[in-house]
Amino acid sequence: MCKMTEGLSLKQMQGSSVQTALFKAVEHGNDEFLRQLFTANILALGIHDENAKSMFQFSIECRQEKVYNFFHEFIRIMNVRTEFRVDKFNNTLLHSAARLSPPTQLKHIQCAALQMQRELQWFKEVEKIVPAKFLEVVNYADGMTARDLFTKNHKELANEGERSMKATATSCTVVAALIVTIMFIAVFSVPGGTKAGYPLFLNKRIFMVFIVADVFSLFSSTTSVVTFLGILNSRYAEDDFLKSLPTKMVIGLFTLFSSMVTMVIAFSSTLFLMLEAKEWIVVPIILLASVPIVSFVWMQFSHLVEIFISTYGAGIFVANQKGKPWSFSSHRLF
Template identity: 40%
Template structure:
């Protein structure tokens, strides 16, 4: 199906480009005149006499209308291109839906195969270690859930560096086994060979493939701070000040490990704030000048604007004032980012929140500025021509769509990272077998396995 759509879409675009280049080419009209003269010469040289001359006279207006015919052809091609794009997007939507259904089916089949393999291997720890820790590194909580449900004692397995599942857990795996760590104090007091507690380990820099899941160094540092705060909730206040064999507290480990990331986040936040502050400053300048120079001028006697009773003038005044205030607010927020301390804790809430509100006010000011400019055009140029309102609105949407397309993904990432919790109850945990919802069933299986091991040892 795809092989039929892509060539046709490509051909339509190619034909439209050829027609446009032909129509707006500098020698196009000269070519049309040469064609007309050539036809006239042919008709004069024929043996039809008067009939040939009359035919030549009729041919001249027909040839003169040839550019209009070309314009009509171009319009039809543009309509065809529009419908082709709509058809192409519809096909892509259907293809994405079909792809999702296919992936859901493959996911269910993979879970069935995983369950069969784990049941075949049984409750023994042998053979699970490599698969379990690879799943922990990749944050594939489904595999960890299945293995821990079949063999609960695998949570104590250690990798080549001497760390168990709890010490190596990533975000989704941590949410899965949180109730296990919370229930058993022995898990919270685990130390490695360097006397590092769980908080020390949480202060280490995440691997590069984990950091790349989050866009921007500042958001990556924010995610690392959230991870450390979550682990600190499990520990006692005295444990947060414990030192390892290198005489380092958890806070010292975090600062040392994230020193380069903090500098990168500092530069990223400053660069983003500077680029946005330039845009906000330009908007303030434009709308301030528009407010002073009233469209249409003032009445010489009263000094009031000439179009004060016009609805479009009211729209201009309100949108221009709103754009001025929001742009000034946005500019102040971005300047507050540039003058901040940029300490580690500032990246947790303070700096991202300023950037969020700065971007929101920047979007609002840009939209209001375009509305104000459209109202001015309508007042000055659209007298008795209401049909011009449609193209003005269409052109006004262009800069708005550009700035939203560029900055909206960043705004969404900021809001999700700042206000959407990455730890706690999530929908994906409801179907897990080792989650808090089914913890009693998992405790029962753990007790049965321990009892079975004890009976085997006694026998």
């Protein structure tokens, strides 16, 4: 394909198998093919489909971040402003970002709230690069600006994300409230009882482990309850899915996980105090007590990590970062 395109004009490539191959490469995220073909003939960058839609715009519709990053960096280096034009229906790049992602792209994301977050990340990213005059452009098909179109297309996803977050927050609030109750009672029911107003095991190190673990579990579970209540009482505006709600969910799940761990530590230290001479029975009980933690890690910890990475990780857009050197020299681009 590269050999075939060498020396061809833009008019000769437009509407040919070259156009078909390029748009297929964009659709499937094959940025390496685009690099090689543009190396052979830089004029291929100007190819568009029958609706005057550019490959850059199509990459946003298909949510192919590798191709998007490639075009963005290419346009930034070469200052190719023509890629910010509108198509036949007056759709801008931002209108493409306002459309719902293909199902094949969304199915890899665990829950509706994170899917909504990813959609917002795409929209905000494209919003940063388009000229300001494009923000209020109204397209012909819908008669809407990109922001209005985004709200229309993502209304159901936002509602589904709200339902999923509320369901998670409700169930976690119940668990955290139970831990608060248990640990509050435990701190006043010290193991071994008291003597002359002081705990019987006050001078033992393991008793201090119990006290610290109990207090930490109490405060972290209380924080978890407050955080999940904040999620339940949120406005659930579109932009809340970008940072606010994921941050609350991370804090809530992390503090809940911490309270469960310290609760088991408090329970284990109590057993050591009460059954110090019978370690053969203490160890199996502690292992059984670890089952809730293992269950939580298995069911929720991966979700916590995914939310954290999605919100605070490096992200999928690397066009503004220093990337790999171009596989072609600048004099071949003209």
